[in-house]
Amino acid sequence: MRPTVQHIVDWFIPQSAHLERSDLSVARNFVLTHIFGPLMSQSMCVFLYRTDPNPGFACFTVIACVCLFWTLPFVLKFTQNIKFAAILSVELLAFTALFGTYFYGGASSPCLPWLIIALLLGFFYFSEQPMLIVALFAANVTVFFIAYICTDFPEIVSASDLAVVTWISMVSATLYMSWMAIYYSHVMSMRSQIEKETERYLATNEQLKVVKELAEAANRAKSVFLAKMSHELRTPLNAVIGYSELILENIPPGTDETKQKDVRSINAAGRHLLSLVVDVLDLSKIEAETIELNVETFDLASLLDQVVATVKPLAEANGNSLLVQQLTPLGAMHTDQTKLRQILVNLLSNASKFTKNGSVTLSVRMDRKSTGTWLDVRVRDTGIGISQEGIARLFQNFRQVSAATAHQYGGTGLGLALSQKLCTLMGGSIGVTSEPGRGSVFSFCIPAEVSETAAEPNAPPDHSLLLAPQAAALQPALGVSFR
Secondary structure, three states: OOOOHHHHHHOOOHHHHOHHHHHHHHOOOOOHHHHHHHHHHHHHHHHHHHHHHOHHHHHHHHHHHHHHHHHHHHHHHHOOHHHHHHHHHHHHHHHHHHHHHOOOOHHHHOOOOHHHHHHHHHHOOOOOOOHHHHHHHHHHHHHHHHHHHHHOOOOOOOOOOHHHHHHHHHHHHHHHHHHHHHHHHHHHHHHHHHHOOOOOOOHHHHHHHHHHHHHHHHHHHHHHHHHHHHHHHHHHHHHHHHHHHOOOHHHOOOHHHHHHHHEEEEEEHHHHHHHHHHHHHHHHOOOOOOOOOEEEEHHHHHHHHHHHHHHHHHHHHHHOOOEEEEEEOOEEEEEEEHHHHHHHHHHHHHHHHHOOOOOEEEEEEEEEEOEEEEEEEEEEEEEOOOOHHHOOOOOOOOOOOOHHHHHHHHHOOOHHHHHHHHHOOOOOOEEEEEEOOOOEEEEEEOOOOHHHHHHHHOOOOOHHHHHHOOHHHHHHOOOOOOO
C-alpha cells in the first residue's frame, strides 16, 4: 500500500485497532473494500438505470444503497467500533442484493451473487459468532420469500435486457471475492507463521523452565554449601584471633614494636576475614530461606550504647564526631537484637568510613502509628556522598558505588545488601538520600515488636549452622558492612 493511500485509510481507523496487528489489518481491509468496492458496482447502477424503461423507486433505492457503502468508513471513524460498522455493511449488502433480486430478474437477477458475498463477509467479520450471521441470513431470506409469495416478482426489466448487467455483476462479484480471497490467504499465511512462532516460543519456554529450575537448584546448593562451610571456616579463624590476642597479652613491655605490629596485623586480618564469613553466612541463609529471627525483649537505649562504643573508635580514627539524638523516649523492643545491632553497626561504620573530619549523627525515635509502634532510625553523615547512579547499585550483592571508591576505601559491597535483607526479614525497609560532596542519610524503619509467627523461618533451621558464640561476640566489633 502506498504511503499516501495508507495515510488516508488510517484516518478512518480507530486508535484501538492500531494496538493489535490483526485488528489493524482487518480495519484497513474494511476501509479499502468500502472505498473501492462501490466503484465496481457503479457500472451495474448505470446499466440498471439505462435498461429500466421508467426508473423509479426500485432503481433509485438500489443506487442509493450502493452509494451508502461509502459512508461506512465514516461510521467506523466516528463510532470507533469495527463490529458495528461490519454488521451494518453485511446487512446493507444483503438488503441490496435481495431488494435488487426482487425487483430485477428474480432468481436470474444480477444482484443475487452479492447475497452469497454478504454471507461470506458475515462469517469473515464475525467468525467467532457464526450463529449470529446464520440467523440474520435466515431472517433476510425469510422476508424475501414472504414478499415473493405474497406479490410475486414484478417484471420491470425483461431477462434478456438484464443479460449484460448480469455479466457485469458476475465479473464485479468475482473481482471482489478474489480480493477477499487474496486477503484471506494472506491472513492464513500470517496465522500459520504466528502458530509456528508460538510453538517455537512454547518449546523455548519449556527449555527455559528447565534451565531456570537447574539454576535455582544450583543456587540453593551454593547457599547450603556456603552455610555449611562457614562453620568450618569460622572455627580456625576464631583460633587465630584468640591465639593472636594471647600473644599480644603475653608480649613483655619493651618488646620489639615490629613484633607487636605484626601480631596486631594478624589479629585485624583474622577479624576482617571472620566478618566477611559472617556476612556470607547470613546472606546465604537468607537466600536459602533458612535464617530465623531470635526474638527477645531488650532495652533499646542499652543496645545503642553498645553500638556507639563499638563504632566510636572508627569514627574518631577519621577525625569524625559521633552524635546520638534520641528524639523520643525509647523503651524496650521485642525483636532480634543481634540483627538490629548488625544493621546499626553496618550503617554507622559506613558513615564513619566515608567521612573524614566531619560528623556522623544517629537519630532514633519511636513512631507510634495505627499499625503499631515502629523504630525509625536515621544515620546522617557529611562524607563524600553518592550519585543517583551509585544509589541504584548500593543494595546489590558485591556491588559498590564505583571502582574508584572500592579502590580507595576497600570493602566487599556485602554490608548494605545484607542490611536491606535483614530489614525486610524483620518486617521493615531501608532507604537512602544523598548528594555528592554533601553527605548521605541512610534510614530504616522496623516494627518495635515482631510477632512470633513472623519470626518463624520458611524452612526448618539447621542449628549446626548458627553462629558460634565466639563469632556472635566478635560481630558487633567488626564494622562489617561497606559500600
